[in-house]
Amino acid sequence: xxxxxxxxxxxxxxxxxxxxxxxxxxxxxxxxxxxxxxxxxxxxxxxxxxxxxxxxxxxxxxxxxxxxxxxxxxxxxxxxxxxxxxxxxxxxxxxxxxxxxxxxxxxxxxxxxxxxxxxxxxxxxxxxxxxxxxxxxxxxxxxxxxxxxxxxxxxxxxxxxxxxxxxxxxxxxxxxxxxxxxxxxxxxxxxxxxxxxxxxxxxxxxxxxxxxxxxxxxxxxxxxxxxxxxxxxxxxxxxxxxxxxxxxxxxxxxxxxxxxxxxxxxxxxxxxxxxxxxxxxxxxxxxxxxxxxxxxxxxxxxxxxxxxxxxxxxxxxxxxxxxxxxxxxxxxxxxxxxxxxxxxxxxxxxxxxxxxxxxxxxxxxxxxxxxxxxxxxxxxxxxxxxxxxxxxxxxxxxxxxxxxxxxxxxxxxxxxxxxxxxxxxxxxxxxxxxxxxxxxxxxxxxxxxxxxxxxxxxxxxxxxxxxxxxxx
Ligand SMILES: Cc1ncc(COP(=O)(O)O)c(C=O)c1O
Numbered sequence: 001x002x003x004x005x006x007x008x009x010x011x012x013x014x015x016x017x018x019x020x021x022x023x024x025x026x027x028x029x030x031x032x033x034x035x036x037x038x039x040x041x042x043x044x045x046x047x048x049x050x051x052x053x054x055x056x057x058x059x060x061x062x063x064x065x066x067x068x069x070x071x072x073x074x075x076x077x078x079x080x081x082x083x084x085x086x087x088x089x090x091x092x093x094x095x096x097x098x099x100x101x102x103x104x105x106x107x108x109x110x111x112x113x114x115x116x117x118x119x120x121x122x123x124x125x126x127x128x129x130x131x132x133x134x135x136x137x138x139x140x141x142x143x144x145x146x147x148x149x150x151x152x153x154x155x156x157x158x159x160x161x162x163x164x165x166x167x168x169x170x171x172x173x174x175x176x177x178x179x180x181x182x183x184x185x186x187x188x189x190x191x192x193x194x195x196x197x198x199x200x201x202x203x204x205x206x207x208x209x210x211x212x213x214x215x216x217x218x219x220x221x222x223x224x225x226x227x228x229x230x231x232x233x234x235x236x237x238x239x240x241x242x243x244x245x246x247x248x249x250x251x252x253x254x255x256x257x258x259x260x261x262x263x264x265x266x267x268x269x270x271x272x273x274x275x276x277x278x279x280x281x282x283x284x285x286x287x288x289x290x291x292x293x294x295x296x297x298x299x300x301x302x303x304x305x306x307x308x309x310x311x312x313x314x315x316x317x318x319x320x321x322x323x324x325x326x327x328x329x330x331x332x333x334x335x336x337x338x339x340x341x342x343x344x345x346x347x348x349x350x351x352x353x354x355x356x357x358x359x360x361x362x363x364x365x366x367x368x369x370x371x372x373x374x375x376x377x378x379x380x381x382x383x384x385x386x387x388x389x390x391x392x393x394x395x396x397x398x399x400x401x402x403x404x405x406x407x408x409x410x411x412x413x414x415x416x417x418x419x420x421x422x423x424x425x426x427x428x429x430x431x432x433x434x435x436x437x438x439x440x441x442x443x444x445x446x447x448x449x450x451x452x453x454x455x456x457x458x459x460x461x462x463x464x465x466x467x468x469x470x471x472x
Contacts, residue, residue: 025356030377030385034358039239039294039302040377047293048241048286055285061278062268069281072288079291080232080246083208084200085222087230087248088255090273091284095201096127097275098231098247102197103131105229105249105257106166109195118166119159121151121180122364123173125199137165146365149176149327153184160192167196171203171220175360175371176326177333179203179218186226195228195254201245203331204232209303210331217330222250229254235283237332239302239376240290243283302376306332309379313372316386320393326369335360337369341393342401344445344452346370349392349399355385357392359444361452361459368452402445405431409453417465422472425465436469 027036028045039045055068063070077089092098107116117138120128132139140159144151156167167189169180182198189196198220200207211217222230227250234244249255262270270277294302310332314325322340329335337343347359347370358371378385408431420428429436432446451459 028377030375030381031354032356033372033374033378033385034356037236037239037373037375038377039298039375040305040380041294041298044239044290044293044298045241048239048290051289052241052282052286055281058281058285059278060281060284061272066281069284072281072284076234076284076288076291077246077248080204080234081222081248083221084204084230084232084248085224085227087222087250088252089246089248090255090258091287092245092247092274093243093276093279093283094235094245095125095199095231095233096130098201098233098245099125099127099197099199100131100134100275101247101258101273102229102231102249103128103135103137103166105254106195106197107135107137108257109254110165112163112165114163116165117161117163118168119156119164120168121156121170121173123149123151123175123180123366124168124170125174125201127201128168128199138163140164141364143364144173144366147327149173149178149366151180151185153181153188156185157188160189160194164192164194167194169196169198169220171198171200171207172329172331172333173199174202174333175366175369176335177202177329177331178327179207179220179330182218182220182227183224186224190226196226198222198224198227198230201231201233202236202333204230204237204246205234205299206237206303206306206332207330209237209299210307212300213304213307215307215330222248234287234290237306237375238287238290239294240287241283243280244287305376305379306374309382310334310374312382313374313378313386316382317389320386320390322397323389323393326366332374334372334374335369336372337367338393341396342399342445342449343368343370343396344448345396345399345402346389346392347448348443348445349395350388353388353392355388357389359448361448363456368448402449404446404449404453408432409450412450412462413454413458417461420465422469425469429466429469436466 025032028038058066060069073091081087119140121142123144142155142159169182169185171179186196207217230248232246234240235242260272317336322338323336326335344359347357350357360369360371362368426436
C-alpha cells in the first residue's frame with residue numbers, strides 16, 4: 001500500500017474494505033465463540049454505531065472543551081456503579097486499560113519499601129502481567145484449586161508480603177468462567193491492609209443479570225468488604241462497540257491515584273484519567289447508546305437467553321462421548337477438555353464447519369481445552385453448535401492427535417529467535433503447515449501442539465517473533 005496520488009471515491013474505498021474483510025471471522029451470528037459479543041438484535045448495534053459516529057471526532061483530551069464527554073461518562077460510569085456496589089469510576093478503552101489504572105492506583109496509593117508486588121491467581125487475565133511489566137510491579141502467582149479452578153484463599157494469604165500493594169480476584173476468570181472466592185480473598189487482603197481488585201471485565205455486566213435470571217452468583221462487587229476496585233468491560237457483555245470499559249474505585253482518593261497530570265512542559269496542561277491522552281469519544285458514545293437502546297429490560301432478557309444457552313451447552317457437551325466441562329462455571333463461559341480426543345484438532349474440525357471454537361493451551365496443571373463464550377445470540381444456534389462439537393469431536397477421534405514432526409519441539413525450544421531472520425521463521429512455520437502470508441482458515445492443531453509443549457516463556461518468545469513476521 002502506498003498513499004494514492006489522488007484522493008479516491010468513498011464507494012471504491014468501501015468496496016475495498018469489504019474485500020479486505022473477506023477472510024475475517026463473522027462478528028455477528030454466534031458462530032464465533034470468542035472476541036465478539038452479539039445481542040442478536042441488529043437495531044441495538046445500529047444505534048451504537050450511529051452514536052459512535054456522532055461522537056467520533058470529539059476528543060476526550062479536554063473535558064472543558066467538550067462537556068458532552070463529561071456528561072456521557074458520568075451517566076455510563078454512574079450506571080455501572082449503581083449495578084456494582086457504588087464507587088467512583090473512569091471510562092477506559094478496555095479491560096487492559098482498566099486493570100492498568102487499578103494497578104497504578106494501588107502502586108501509588110501504598111508506597112512500599114521494596115519493589116511493589118501483587119498476588120495474582122494463575123487464571124487471572126494477562127493484563128495483570130502487562131500492567132506489572134509496564135509499571136514495574138512484580139507478580140506473585142497464586143495457584144487455583146485443580147478441580148474447581150477457583151483461586152486458593154490460603155495461597156493468596158501466603159503470597160501477601162510486606163511489599164504487596166494489590167491482591168487480585170476474578171469474577172469470573174476467563175479460562176474456565178468460574179468466580180474466585182471474592183469475599184474471602186478481599187477479607188484476607190484487608191486483614192493485611194492490602195487493596196483488592198476484582199477483575200469483573202467479563203462478569204461485571206453479566207453476572208448481575210444472570211443472577212436475576214436465576215443463576216447462583218456469589219457476591220463479587222464493590223459492596224463486598226475489602227474490595228477496593230473493580231473493572232467491568234462494556235465491550236464484552238455490555239454489548240458496546242470495542243473500546244469501552246469502566247474501572248471503579250471504592251474510594252475517590254484511590255481514583256485520584258489513577259489519574260495523571262503534567263505541567264512539566266511549555267505546552268497545554270495535561271490532565272488524563274486514562275493511559276491514552278487524545279482519543280475519540282466514539283466508544284463512549286457507542287456505550288452510552290447501547291445502554292439506552294437496551295435498558296434494564298433488554299439486558300435482563302439477554303441474561304435469561306444467555307443463561308439458558310450456557311446451561312444447555314454444558315449439559316450437551318457433558319453428553320458428548322469423550323468430552324468434559326471443566327469446573328462448575330457460574331457465568332456464560334464454558335471450557336471443555338478431553339482425555340480421548342485432541343482438542344486442537346477438534347477446534348480445526350469445527351473451523352472447517354464454519355465455527356470458531358477457541359483453543360486454550362495447558363497451563364499450571366490445567367489441561368488444554370476449548371473455550372466458548374456464550375452470548376445473547378447463542379441460544380438460537382445452540383443445538384447447531386452442539387452438533388458441530390459432536391461431529392468435530394468424532395472427526396478428531398478418527399484423525400488422532402496432531403502429529404508433530406520429530407524433534408520439532410526441541411528445535412523450537414532451543415532456537416535463538418532473535419538471530420533467526422524473517423524468512424527462516426517463515427520456513428519454520430511452513431514446516432508445521434502455516435503459511436504466514438496466507439489467509440482463510442489455517443489448520444492450527446500442529447502449531448497449538450508445539451506451543452503447548454513449550455514452557456510459557458518460550459511460547460511468549462515464539463508469539464512475539466510471529467507477530468513481527470506477519471507485520472514485516
Ligand atoms: C477476565 C478478563 N480480564 C481482562 C480482559 C482484558 O480485556 P481487553 O481485551 O478488553 O483489554 C479480558 C479479556 O478477555 C478478560 O477476559
